[in-house]
Amino acid sequence: QKEVEQNSGPLSVPEGAIASLNCTYSDRGSQSFFWYRQYSGKSPELIMFIYSNGDKEDGRFTAQLNKASQYVSLLIRDSQPSDSATYLCAVILATSYGKLTFGQGTILTVHP
Amino acid sequence: ETGVTQTPRHLVMGMTNKKSLKCEQHLGHNAMYWYKQSAKKPLELMFVYSLEERVENNSVPSRFSPECPNSSHLFLHLHTLQPEDSALYLCASSPGTGELFFGEGSRLTVL
Numbered sequence: 001q002k003e004v005e006q007n008s009g010p011l012s013v014p015e016g017a018i019a020s021l022n023c024t025y026s027d028r029g030s031q032s033f034f035w036y037r038q039y040s041g042k043s044p045e046l047i048m049f050i051y052s053n054g055d056k057e058d059g060r061f062t063a064q065l066n067k068a069s070q071y072v073s074l075l076i077r078d079s080q081p082s083d084s085a086t087y088l089c090a091v092i093l094a095t096s097y098g099k100l101t102f103g104q105g106t107i108l109t110v111h112p
Numbered sequence: 113e114t115g116v117t118q119t120p121r122h123l124v125m126g127m128t129n130k131k132s133l134k135c136e137q138h139l140g141h142n143a144m145y146w147y148k149q150s151a152k153k154p155l156e157l158m159f160v161y162s163l164e165e166r167v168e169n170n171s172v173p174s175r176f177s178p179e180c181p182n183s184s185h186l187f188l189h190l191h192t193l194q195p196e197d198s199a200l201y202l203c204a205s206s207p208g209t210g211e212l213f214f215g216e217g218s219r220l221t222v223l
Contacts (some may be wrong), residue, residue, distance in 0.1 A: 004154070032210045043202055044216035045157075088155070092210050099168065100210060102155040 001026050004091050006103035013110055019076040019085050021106050026070070029094030033065055033072045036088040038105065044088055048074065079110040114141045118203050118215035126223050127193060133218045135186040135203030143208055144186045146178060149200040149217070161186060193222045 005024050013019045021035075032051055036044035050063040050072065062075040069112045072091075076083055089103040125131050137144060146158040160168035161180040177189040177196075186203055198221045201209045204212040 034210065036212075044212075045214070046211050048118060049211065053169075090212075091138050098208075098210065099160065100212060101157075104152070104154045 002103075003027065003093060003101050004089055004103040006087075006089050006106045008104055008106060010107040011111050013079050015079060015110055015112050017079050017083060019079045019083065019108055019110065019112075021074040021076075021089075021108065023073065023088070023089030023091075023103055024070060024071045025089075025091045025093070027091070027093040027095060028067075028070060030067075030070075030091050031094065032092040033063070034090040034100065035061075035063060035072075035074045036090060037089060038086045038101075040085070076108075079108075081110050081112055084109050115213050116203060116205055117217035118201075118218050120218060121216060122219045122221075124221045124223065125190070125193065127195075129193075130189070130191040132190065133188040133201055133216055133220075134204075135188075137184055137203075137213070137215075139203040139205055139207070139213060141205035141207050141213070142183055143206040144180060144183075145161075145202060145204040145206070145212065146186065147202040147214075149202055155202070159188075190220075193204050193220075195222050198222045 022066045035048045038044040048063045050065045056063045060077045064073045086105040088105045090100045119134045145163045148156045158172045159178040164180050179187040200217045202217045203215040
């Protein structure tokens, strides 16, 4: 089992819809979870982090964490074509001494 | 000045060449990282420096040699690389919270 796993997609949603991106992780003791966005040809940029179970909202983005089920998700409401990018899930695993472990990323395409 | 700056942005080298990648951060962070990004693969952590001391060497071949002369600068020295080393090399800095601030990357092609 991969330490951090994402469906590579591509995930295609129409403009205005909700995009749902999912990530599972193997280490039950993990405490810190991050979502990065990477546009084609660009470097990753942090869009959200979450440490506690439940939802965390920031504008059109909501991160959801369920530690019991070992998954973290990112919802993008009112998706725009400019949201088309690769979304990387990253986790500080309990055994990693503070290092981030990345999933392979989910490609999101928002079509007009 | 942008937060994390990498040079060169693009590099083509032969297998017998020696070259270096440079990274500079203007964010006052104490930790700096080198990551490798290849197509269809997750970001791979290569090296971590904290307060100029190497704290992580993630089983990286010795043909990659990092150097951190101070908390603002990080180098990756390259020699006798292989074609499979062609990738995007990303530098990042962190304030220690787990948040990474990436540079734009150096696209390396080994012929």
